[in-house]
Amino acid sequence: MVEIDVLNHLAKNDKDGSKCCVQIQRWFDYRNHICIVCEKLGPSLYDFLKRNKYCPFPVELVREFGRQLLESVAYMHDLRLIHTDLKPENILLVSSEYVKVPSYKKNSQDGTNFRCLPKSSAIKLIDFGSTAFENQDHSSIVSTRHYRAPEIILGLGWNYPCDIWSIGCILVELCSGEALFQTHENLEHLAMMERVLGPLPEHMIQKASPSASKYFRRGIRLNWPEGAVSRESIRAVRKLDRLKDLVSQHVEYSRPSVTDLLYGLLKFEPSERLTAREALYHPFFKSPT
Incomplete structure (x- = not known):
């Protein structure tokens, strides 16, 4: 019922469906099961990646996906709503149609030499079951692990910027083609963040909740690799690259603007992150010449 309330609130302010949020048609109670009827959409971006053997999208498509995602989140934030569970599984293509195009590199496993691309870049944001109104009490843990912002792990509370961090991870x-932080444990997750983005700010560490302070030594430094649960965990962190190097491996065109945008979305300090509206004015989203 919370999700229905959110969906109705979104639809009331989006008569033409232009805000890139899924549109509720109706809902009904079937034998004490609440059922929600929405418009028909295509596969999620995650499903598309998976079917495409995790072949990344071209930067031109990432630009279009990113613009629409930021527009939908900016719309939600204007309505004082925080999605809290942004991830590729919750971003659906409007159409299921796709085309096969020559691949930029040959797949050594099966010899195929093509990849699939969606015919249309139109997307819709879904799954508002965890969405919170800004003035509601906030639960301590939100977001799917891979897309969870550092302030949530550190127990510092969260607000609109947690959605922005998730968008950075998604882009x-x-x-x-792969999740940025593939982990299931807090200390390893924080170590991965530091590996990719540099050291956590000392003032955030010092304000960490009692349950999170155990991840640090003397309240100033991450207890890594000393506190790692296994050698595999240490290796998983070590194999990660700095953000700018990671981007350069996959993005040929618009590389400087993509990197600059991502650094703006993935600031450790929530108050320093770009807002969704600010991000939409970033040079990356200007039409390429």
């Missing part, structure tokens, strides 16, 4: 994944 990296769309450019590379």
Whole structure:
């Protein structure tokens, strides 16, 4: 019922469906199961990546996906709503149609020499079951692990910027084909963040909740690799590259503007992150010549 309330709130302010959020048609109660009827959409961006053997999207498509995603999140934030669970699984293509195009590199496993691209770049944001109104009490843990912002892990509370961090992680994944932070444990997750983005700010560490302070030594430095649970965990962190190097491996065109945008979305300090509206004015989203 919370999700229905959010969907109705979004639809009331989006009569023409231009805000890139899924449109509710109706809902009904079937034997004490609440069912929501929405417009028909295509596969999620994650499903498309998976079917495409995790071949990344071209930067031109990432630009279009990113613009629409930021527009939908900016719209939500204007309505004082925080999605809290942004991830490729919750971003659906409007159409299921795709085309096969020559691949930029040959697949050594099966000899295929093509990849699939969606015919249309139109997307819709879905799954508002975890969405929170800004003035509601906020649960301590939100977001799917890979897309969870550092302030949530550190127990510092969260607000609109947690959505922005998730968008940064999503854009990296769309450019590379793989999730940026593939982890299931807090200390390893923080170590991956530092590996990719540099050291966590000391003032955030010092304000960490008692349950999160155990990840640090003397309240100033991450307890890594000393606190790692396994050698595999240390290797998983070590194999990650700095953000700018990671982007350069997958993006040929618009590389400087993509990197600059991602650094703006993935600031450790929530108050320093770009807002969704600010990000839409970033040079990356200007039409390429």
